[in-house]
Amino acid sequence: MPPAPPETTDVEQGTPQEAPLPQRPSSVPSFLFISFVLWMIMNNQADDLAARATWQDNLSAIHDNIQNYSAWLNGSVSNFSMPTVDSTLIPLVMDFMSLSGELDSHQGSYYQNLTAFWKGDVRFHNLTNITTVPQLQTPFWLKDAEAFVSTANLTNATELSDRLGKWQWAHSTKTSIRFADKKVSGEDAKKKDLSEDIALIHGKIDLSDPDSSEEMRLELEGVHFISNGSIYAFAETARQGIDTRYIPGLVPEWRLNDTARIIEAELFTREAIIKERLNSGSIEDAPEEDNPITGCSFKFFGQILASGVPLYLMQELEEEIDNPTGITTVRAPEMKLSGVLVSKNCGILYELPDIQGLKSHGLFRRITTYGGLSAFVNMFILWLLLRQISLSRSAAGLSRVSRYPFIIQSMIDAMSFIGHVTIAILSEGRTSVAVLAPAGIACVLFVYEAQFAVLVGQIQAPEDVIPTPPRPTLPPAPRSTPPPQPQIISDEDAQPQANAEPISVVVTTVPPPTPTTQPPIRPSLARFLWDHIRTDPSARMWALMSFFLVVVFRLVIALSIPLVFLAALHCSIWLTQIYRAARRGRTSGLTAEYLIGTTLGRLYFLLYFLGCPENVLDIEQRPWVYGVAIFMLAQAAVIILQGYFGPSLFLPRRLTTADVYDYHPPLPLPDPEAPEQSLGDCSICMDAIEVDPALRGRMDEKGDGHGHGLSRHTTNLWAQNARKTYSLAPCHHLFHTACLERWLAIKNICPQCRRPLPPL
Structure with missing residues (x-):
């Protein structure tokens, strides 16, 4: 049998009471702590699982889109259809730029790789209010603009304002563009029967507002035709996204099939990349723009400036730029392009007349x-x-x-x-x-x-440091006296009374209560x-x-x-x-x-x-x-x-209010009959501060030898020679000037009284 627990006595009740048994620690805090740790561990996994499920759904949608696109390309039954080409778009674009044709390879060429950083000025044109804008003359592109916006739904002002958003379109005067050019290699082109004259191009276009220093970014996807240096692309915000399957609808009709096959090969490549990331587990949530700055959809058309460099020399130059070997090549020609950024659903157009390009290697x-x-x-x-x-x-x-x-x-x-x-x-x-x-x-x-x-x-x-005034001297505290003792006063000391017995009276003097001192209040952390x-x-x-x-x-x-x-x-x-x-x-x-x-x-x-x-x-x-x-x-x-x-x-x-302390005030000379001709002892080296004998002679000529009756000339002479002799500190301690200079090189306080000293 286990021993009975000891008894204790309740002090207030006076009855025996059993001692409480030792309590085991509660398992609730431990359970909560373990649950929190597990939740923290599984939280990221839950996010990864959700992201993985989202990308699985996206992969399925991409696969379906590719299947429909391939069926349309092969002439089979498909849910995909290419939008009708807008016949009014190209005439409007040609009013602001020209899409050049192919050059004689022996006379000139274009840059084949457009991977570079571009920047330049832009000009804003409002296609919906052409007649209300003050102009010196009617713009030559007025008819083409009217035909272009006539088929757009721009009559509802509320919907148009919602699409335009909060961006100040007319204030945008600068742009910076970054292109990444991806050309199909020769072997892949032969295997897949693809054209080597077409390169996929993607990048970003930033429109900046110099007044507010804000930028609006558009994602760009399109194609670049190498032989004539022309660019056809879509430009949308990150929230809207770009469906690359519609890119063939921008290019000339005779380029449509080749462009469509390039796009199909690119879609298969992107699908393979997503599958590889899913298998490796490197899937992250893509950041989304919560409040898109605009709802306008843009199309971009560009033309590279032709150079007078033959094609074979241009290819040699770009090969040396991408893979430098140290060979001497032709001097790199200027890299420029002109373009147009146009939006039909918003009725606006940006003209890019002169955009300068800089290759990535040049920037690096x-x-x-x-x-x-x-x-x-x-x-x-x-x-x-x-x-x-x-x-x-x-x-x-x-x-x-x-x-x-x-x-x-x-x-x-x-x-x-x-x-x-x-x-x-x-x-x-x-x-x-x-x-x-x-x-x-x-x-x-x-x-x-x-x-x-x-x-x-x-x-x-x-x-x-502000010198604190001296505290007033308080009178000395009275000496402490021993506590009063009880005094016995008998009736013998008092006036006797008749027939009265002697009575002893005890009188006790009670000292005044001493004041209690409260403990000091600790200041807060902020204080x-x-x-x-x-x-x-x-x-x-x-x-x-x-x-x-x-x-x-x-x-x-x-x-x-x-x-x-x-x-x-x-x-x-x-x-x-x-x-x-x-x-x-x-x-x-x-x-x-x-x-x-x-x-x-x-x-x-x-x-x-x-x-x-x-x-x-x-x-x-x-x-x-x-x-x-x-x-x-x-x-x-x-x-x-x-x-x-x-x-x-x-x-x-x-x-001029500089208050500079004078370390060399005039001091009375010692008595000429004194055995020691000194002003005192230096507080640093403890040697005597002797008076210059030459100064003594001149002082005797001008005064009485004790500093009385000094003329202005004598006072100036004294000030000029005093620095070589002594220095008097504000605390009235006297030093040799050389001693004080050496001391102040170490500390700026008086070596005797430790008070701060001004500069010497």
Whole structure:
């Protein structure tokens, strides 16, 4: 039998009570924890299963579409039918561009591979309100436009407004296009009886609004005829999607069969890719556009500019571009195209008169060149910074410089690091090493500048300290007396009364109650952090830098704001240094090589991205960047001139309010009959501060030898020679000037009383 549990006594009831048995830990929390872990593990699997099921359905639909398309192509019964060709479309397109024919291969040729980055201007034309738009004369394409929109459903203004969406079509003046050209190889073309003159083309068209810095992206799918350089394609938003089976309906009739067979081969290839991904498990949900910016459907027609290079030389050039071997080829001709982007259901047309192209290898080479030059510039700025830090290591040097130029430069380098990493990601890893080099050096610059700014702030912290007034002296506290003892007062001490027995009375004096002190209230975490940041200069510096860095990271999302923010930072790099030098009456301590070299290095990046039209980020030119450059150079020139002509050279004399402490005030000379001719002992070396005998002789000639009756000439002579003799601190401690200079090179406090000292 197990032993009975011990009895306990209930204190309140006084009755015996059984002790509670030890409870086992509840299994509910463990069950909930295990369920949560399993749910987290299975959650992704559930998403993968849902995505897999979705792609299985899409694969089945694609398979059915391919079967119907193949049946239509072979003339069998099919659910697919090609839309009727719009006879009014091509005449309207030909009003804005010309679709060239084939060239003599010995006289000229077209670029055969259009994989490149294209950009240029666009012109907007509203086909629905042609007569209401003020024109100098009736456009020549008016009749073709009227015939084109006459068959479109554009009478319902509400439906038309819904299709147009919120995009400002008339404000779009720039476009950037990225093509990827896919040509069928010779062996596959022979096996599948496909034409080698047709290449599939897909890419993206971005229409930009310079006023709002927004972009609208259209997906593009079509074909490129190599022999005549013409392009026929559909352009839709990502939400609408493109059915590639309808592409043959865009091309000329004699090209329809060859184009249809190319499309069929492409559909089979895409189906095989999806099957392979399903089998390997690498299926991801495709992001969908929740709110499409427009419902307009576009058709794109383009024509490559013909070159005077023979066909065999052009083929040799493109082969060397794709697979470089080092051979000498013909100089690459200019890559251009003209095109038209037209939407019938919205009644709008964009004319693309002159679009410049840049091959992928050319862009990657440009990025590599930029990365090398940027790394050299950043390395040069880092070298100048380290030299300046080594020269300003002393307390006297640190007291001259302002911390804010280094804080501003650290934020600029933080944005530079983010921007270069972004370029490395966008370059698809081919030039990431070249671009990551300046990014790494910018990160090192940020660290050194931030550390130096914190060091300067720590050295200059005593300047901001407000001296607290002395506490009033309180009278001494009374001595503690022992607690009063009970006193026995007998009736013998009192006036006797008749027939009264002696009575003893005990009188006790009760001390006043002592006040109880409440425990101190602990401050909250927010209050503690605020007090720490407010009182600690180092914490205040790091908090300020962290705040600005968070703002910088958030601003990088929008491109237009960082450009203005960067310009403001560059404009204010040296302003605080100029202000500090004028306010303190001391020169900056920054060398001319650091000022000029750093200013030019910073301007290199600013002028490249905002002044060069062919920069790697394709940022448009900003004319105001040249004003920023002139302002920065002017600031550097002012700091250099302050070193030669004084910190307040640009201020009127009445506005010069620099309060500079004079370490060499006139002091009374010692008695000439005294055995020691000294002003006192130096508080550092403890040696006597002797008076210059030559000065003594001249003082005796002009005064009484005790500093009385000094003339202005004698006072000036005293001021000129005093620096070689003594320095009197604000705390009235006397030093040799040389001793104090050596001390202030280490610390800027008095070696005797530890009070902060102004610059010497």
